Amino acid sequence: MYGVAVDLRPSDTSRSFRSAAFRTVQVLRISRIIVLGLALQGALFAQANAAQPVPPGNRHAEQPEVPGASVRRTRAGKTSFDDKYEKVRELLATDSALVGKIKKTAAAYGIAPIHMVGAIVGEHTYNVDAYDSLQSYYVKAASYAGNSFRFAYKDEGISDFVARPEFAECAALSDSYRLWTCRENIWEAQFRGKTIDGKSYPNNRFSAVFFQPFYAGQTFGLGQINPLTALMLSDLVSQKSGYKKLDADDAAGVYKAIMDPDISLAFMAAVIRKSIDDYKTIADIDISTNPGVTATLFNIGGSQQRARTLASRRASGAANWPEENYYGWLINDRLDELEQLL
CATH class of the missing domain: 1.20.5 (Single alpha-helices involved in coiled-coils or other helix-helix interfaces)
Structure with missing residues (x-):
């Protein structure tokens, strides 16, 4: 082998x-x-x-003073802030449809729904009486449709006003927020409280002079949105929620949008989203961690300028945080029970 x-x-x-x-x-x-x-x-x-997150809770040990106008409105209604707070909290607790809409809208704008709850509670505690039902707002919104009023000061419509040469630098801006912010800044610098071409203009805010033909200085709807604010955020709301862009020449359409609960919630979310983004990009601060701060900014506005001021302070070595006002203080103080609504 x-x-x-x-x-x-x-x-x-x-x-x-x-x-x-x-x-x-x-x-x-x-x-x-x-x-x-x-x-x-x-x-x-x-x-x-x-971005550095704002610590939870309030910076003030006690609630800052509530403005006299809010106190007088509440007294005139023969009620109290505590009663108004309890009423709106209870209505939210029993209105599952509204809470569902809040959650859905908040998700679309990438914010926690507690920020929207805080804004609604704050507005209906200090600025207006609590709503009776969502249906009442739908009815009010429908009442504006087809009306012929316009945004104007005396005989000068808003479109004619912003066509003046002083506003030429704004013409190239296509984004609604930058466009109307530019126009507002020019109003403040060149028209407010001044006489131009023989015409005197009030020493008052742009929104109060041109955009509130019914009750100057007041806001409307579930979210108490200012018409000028709605015009500024029209592009963002159209992009995120699909609603038709607003037109300053259609005053009735603007009012209908801020009175309609569904659309108003979108504008509320847009205001909060913009504030969070402004503080993150300008001041390197994350305010999404503190509903009292976002509620404060919803109440007082001006998130860009306030973020710049804070950034300047911090750059000079003052390591301070955004502070809540009386309105935001309440939201942080009652945060645990407000979160239970969700």
Whole structure:
């Protein structure tokens, strides 16, 4: 019987295959180390550059003073702030349809629904009496449709006013927020309280002079949205919620939008989203962690300028935080029970 010799030494092909496989494994290991390193570096960079979250709660130990106008309105209604707060809280607790709309709208704008609850509670505690039902707002919204009023000061309509040469620098701005902010700034700098071409203009806000033909200085609807604010945020709301863009020449359409609960909620969310974004990009501060701060800004407005002021203070070494006003203080003080509504 003849034996068959078997060469157990690896062939050149086998050696080549094993060498290639080893190199592949080594490359994969190195690649994995590089990827993990880059991921860690990215995480550390993101952490180092993340906006600082505002600490929870109130900065003031006691509630700041409530403005006299709010006190007088409440007394005239023969009620109290505590009664108005309890009424709106109870209505939210029993209105599952509204709470559902709040959650859905908040999700569309990437904010926590507690911010919208805080704004509604604040407005109906200090600025208006609590609503009776959503249906009452739908009815009020419908009542504006087809009316012929316009946004104007005396005999000068808003479109004619902003067509003046003083507003030429705004003409190239297509974004509604930048456009109307530009126009508001020019009003403040060149028209407010001054006489131009023989015509005197009131020493009052742009929104009060041109955009509130019924009750100057007041806001309307579930979210108490100012018509000028609605025009500013029209593009964002159209993009996020799909509603038709507002037109300053259609005053009835603007009022219908801010009175309609569904559309009004979208504008509320847009106001809050804009405030959060302004503080994050301008002051490197994350106010989304503090509903009292977002409620304060919803109440007083001016998030861009206030964020710039805060950024300037912090740059000079003053490590302070945004502070809540009387309105936001209430929201933080009652935060636990308000969150239970959701």
